[in-house]
Amino acid sequence: MTFPFESLKACLPELEAEATENDRDGSFPAGGLTLIRSLGALSAALPKSLDGCGFGTDPGGATGLLHLLRLTGEASLPLGRLLEGHINAIRLVARYGTPAHLRQLATHIRNGALCGIWVTETTNPVRLVRTEAGLSLEGEKSFASGALHVTHPLITAELPESGTCMLVVPVGNNRQTSSSVVSLSGMRGSGTGRFSFTGFRTTPDAIVGEPGDYLRQPEFSAGAWRGMAVALGGIDRLVTLLRAQLVTRGRDSNPYQRARIGEALIARETAALWTRKAALVADDDTIAPADAAATVNLARIAVERAGLDVLELTQRGLGLSAFIKSNVVERIMRDLATYLRQPAPDETLAEAAAHFTRRDPPRS
Ligand SMILES: Cc1cc2nc3c(=O)[nH]c(=O)nc-3n(C[C@H](O)[C@H](O)[C@H](O)COP(=O)(O)OP(=O)(O)OC[C@H]3O[C@@H](n4cnc5c(N)ncnc54)[C@H](O)[C@@H]3O)c2cc1C
Structure with a gap:
């Protein structure tokens, strides 16, 4: 199966509108899930041998998965989180389960199952x-x-x-x-x-x-790259909205705002480069497990930092208008700030730093 990325891109406004609507009363993105299921997103992580795209399960599938999670996160961080959890479960069953486990899960997914x-x-x-x-x-x-x-x-x-x-x-x-x-x-x-x-x-x-097996490295730490890919999508969207709203208000040519635009673009690219590196390292069996785990841990903190920077730049750049409920930026900022709270960030950085104090991280 080839994933229809262009069709997904065309749906991003619809998915974003549902995320905004659902935010009011905390409703579940039922429409968005149906839509991405119809595009094949829920079976994309199954191996090609089971009619999936092999995203995250077949060798070389990380780049496609990164693109899928990033785009979904750009449209809706809650939907991206659900997709990421679903894919994480498939990945663990593919990695540690028997072929029968995976075949059975694939059948459930084809029959409409949502994993987590x-x-x-x-x-x-x-x-x-x-x-x-x-x-x-x-x-x-x-x-x-x-x-x-x-x-x-x-x-x-x-x-x-x-x-x-x-x-x-x-x-x-x-x-x-x-x-x-x-x-x-x-x-x-x-x-x-x-x-x-x-x-x-x-x-x-x-x-x-x-x-x-759940705590076995590098999978335990390295799998975090998928969550980063979703967060990266949220960062993408905020940077786009920051620039667009500054232009709409005629504030984009102000030198201070230009500096913010530049810094936001740098932060986004930093997050993108680290996420890509983490995805490739996690997918590369030639890299020592401890090196892969520690590299992804560094990437996790880099993406968190980039996301926090973009949140601050958006708040300072747009001012109070970023806090008005009717501005989609307000909702995405809350979603991103919440999503960036992942487990044990201090330990993650300290362990990665200790690992790479006397050796270099893998070079790409
Ligand atoms: C939107 C969303 C969806 C989620 N979905 C799922 C899901 O489907 N399944 C699931 O299993 N989980 C899920 N989680 C939970 C997630 O995996 C983490 O458990 C959670 O985000 C941890 O956040 P925390 O900030 O409380 O982390 P903590 O690890 O408690 O970190 C908070 C702070 O305390 C510090 N700290 C941590 N441990 C210690 C310690 N022992 N002593 C002193 N300081 C410490 C950290 O470094 C950090 O500064 C979700 C979380 C979010 C936000």
Whole structure:
């Protein structure tokens, strides 16, 4: 399958309009998902052998995936987050699961499944309990994107005496009583919330890979490049809107505003170059796993910094008009600021710095 990027580009205004509409009451992007599903975005990460585009699963598929996630994030960060979670789950099943696991997931996706990756714990972490009937689950996940809509989340769960396992749990039953959406200030359309797995049953063949695989490097850190690609799309959109709104107000030729435009373009390109480097490093099996993980960790912080810079430049450049609710910039700034909150940024930078203190990062 060849992905129809031009068709996706043509849909960006429609997807953005839905994101703005959904922001008001935190509605889920049902229309946008249907649209990108119809273009093949939800099966694009499946290998070509399973009628996908091989984005992120076949060798050389990273560039196409970067383009897909960036464009989706440009239209809508919440939709981009949902797509990224769906693709992350496919990637982990492709990497650690059996061929049968992947074939089964591909069938579910063709039948309309939406996957997700739910790993963030609460004080009641998810664990697997052995019963006479098989395995049952207890505990809950927090910050689960698409908590009310994902049908096939890949989750982590503790198995006594084994460690952290990954498994795909079809969650058709009991959903309304087991999930709720948290009220975030941004990314309101991503339907991010809590999901209780207590009472769900599963079987040993649902376990993907071996205990410990989820935390295995370089995949654990390197997979973060996909989230960066979505954030990059949001950065793209803000930089475009900053320039366009300065032109509309006749403020673009002011030397201070010109400096902001220049700095915003530099920040965007910095984010783009780091994301591309991270994507290529993550896709390159010849690079030592620890080097790949640490490079992507550096990239994560670089993209976060670029995003924060663009937020500040937009606020200072457009002034209060960037805070008026009817200006789409206001919503995208909230979405981007929220989306940039990813786990343990201090540790991410410190670990990468420690790794590369006595050796150089891979050169591209
Ligand atoms: C829109 C959105 C959607 C999401 N969707 C999902 C999803 O589908 N599935 C999922 O599993 N998760 C999801 N998450 C959660 C995400 O993966 C992270 O868990 C979350 O973003 C962590 O953010 P945080 O800022 O609270 O991180 P933290 O790691 O708590 O970092 C906050 C600050 O505390 C510092 N810090 C961290 N640990 C310590 C410590 N031990 N001591 C002192 N300081 C510390 C950090 O460096 C940072 O400065 C989502 C998050 C967002 C924003």
